[in-house]
Amino acid sequence: MNGILNDQHLIYRQIAKMLEDGILSGEYAEDEQVPSTNELARVFRINPATAAKGINRLVDDGLLYKKRGIGMFVMPGAAAALRKRRQEVFAREKITALVEEAKSLGISADELLRLVEAQAKEESL
Template structure:
């Protein structure tokens, strides 16, 4: 699950965010405790706690005293909105710049994207 590209606590936080976006974790659902998470993935509990605190600070999860951590009610919508905004900045803008460099007309790019969306092999929501 973990690689050497970024700190483990960030990878944990990103995995939990991805689970929220995919619907694996839904709004108001309880998430594993930091100790359970640490035991399951064989990591230092402090690392798991740092990841969870990062998610609390971002408003993705919240603590119910004496009960545990839960997915925030607005987390799925907020995460999706943030990802959509980054998609345009991080993916679409460089794609358009590359197409211009290669002399690909905008209409060709749009047509190709539409074909990809219509392709059954890609599946919806991926």
């Protein structure tokens, strides 16, 4: 697990996001074990209870499951569910804000689409 914690967000949320990112990137495949609470606590020098809170958030979201006495594992279908959820959040938060800002600047829908396509091309999407 790679990553750096910061003071901008709650630590347990950062731990959960790092694990989510690992699931999305394929670092943690379906039915594969994720780092334990103690491993996370040691690597990031945090309280094990804080690491557990981040892991438990993913259990509550249906992305991880527990094998008693062994550890936490990635739920089958977790990457697809996570990708869908993040796409919905992206559309709701980013696209809505983009369209509202374009409207306030007098940018037409066609021009906005051209701008997005040009940027995507530049970024090799």
